[in-house]
Amino acid sequence: MKTADFLIVGGGIAGVSAASRLAPHGRTILLEAESAFGYHSSGRSATFYHFGIGKSVVRGMTAFSRAHFESPAANGLDLSRPSPALFIATPEMLGVLDALEQEMAPYSDRLERLDVAGVRAIVPALNCGGEGIVAGVIDRAARRLDSEALQQDYRAALKKQGGEAIADARVAAIAREGGGWTVTTAAGEKFAAPVLVNAAGAWADGIARLAGVAPLGLRPLRRTIIVFDPPEGCEVRDWPFTKTAVDDFYMLPESGRLLACPVDEVPDEPGDAQPEEYDIALAASKVEHYTSIPIRRINHSWAGLRTFTEDRVPVAGFAADADGFFWLAGQGGYGLQTSPAMSVITESLIAGTPWPAELTDWGITPAAMSPERPGARRG
């Protein structure tokens, strides 16, 4: 039996970031079921940092996280780079674009309203005018994140501070014993700690059930991304992350190619999410609807799970019904861009470090993050 102060279940971005912040406060062991860290949601995201998503708590955590993404990583890699986000509207989306601009304004001082000519100048392939795109808002404070660099950096920080991240360690049983938690992996290894952090993404309710803790009713929703080549001679490298003001479509450049997403949210089971033919075809049809780019061939596609609480605000806090059981879940579609904030919140709530004033200024309190708040639990 290996003992620790903090046991973390789940080696996605939530688990590794939290582990890196807990390691200075005690022996920290992270257990990941797969042979590779970040294999599930954290390795399948669009890796964007922007304010066009989520409620005010999410936007506040995103703003707080900026300093971390701009700081140099220990391994010399860039954790992120500036890359604007463009929100576009057809005539019937104009009201939603106005509201979005107002919602983003407190968090970004680099917003600019664009008319149709301004939008076309930035992404010439958009179908503009008439029933097409007629206006936009560009946020030049947005960033592109490097998910792999982030995860490596968090794991390196964990290791440097004496912590351990163990792959191929699927938690199969959890027992409350002697005032702490004993965890048994599928291979029969045992680990014990007074604090268990549940950072198991789409599986977090399953981990709670293993521990005899009431599940939150988390909802894993599948989302699909396709990758395709732009037409010959069409230089896309400097195109922004481009998203409709309503949740219908987004597109962004990646190594000379384009990624597109139909903004699908299909209820799914925790597992190795795979793209469905229907959603791939939907993504392609939306590219052809919003742009003049014909899709001749889809190079590649993938799907991942975005797991939400009932009110779509992530949870970070101890369960009321089990001592030392800490929920770190429900990161939905913003788990990368909020991971620095979520990990600092976790450190504060578990290790007792001061709650950052900047979080309070953004209206983010322990109560707002609590799994016990009204709205966190389904049903």
Ligand SMILES: Cc1cc2nc3c(=O)[nH]c(=O)nc-3n(C[C@H](O)[C@H](O)[C@H](O)COP(=O)(O)OP(=O)(O)OC[C@H]3O[C@@H](n4cnc5c(N)ncnc54)[C@H](O)[C@@H]3O)c2cc1C
């Ligand atoms: C298509 C798509 C686009 C996205 N775009 C963005 C974006 O642009 N910006 C952004 O910030 N976010 C984005 N997201 C959301 C982001 O990817 C997630 O919020 C984030 O990855 C969640 O991290 P996690 O660590 O909670 O989950 P995961 O990465 O899924 O990690 C959970 C881990 O727990 C492990 N686990 C489960 N059960 C056990 C067990 N019994 N024992 C041990 N380990 C276990 C799993 O193997 C897994 O590795 C996107 C997501 C998708 C799918």
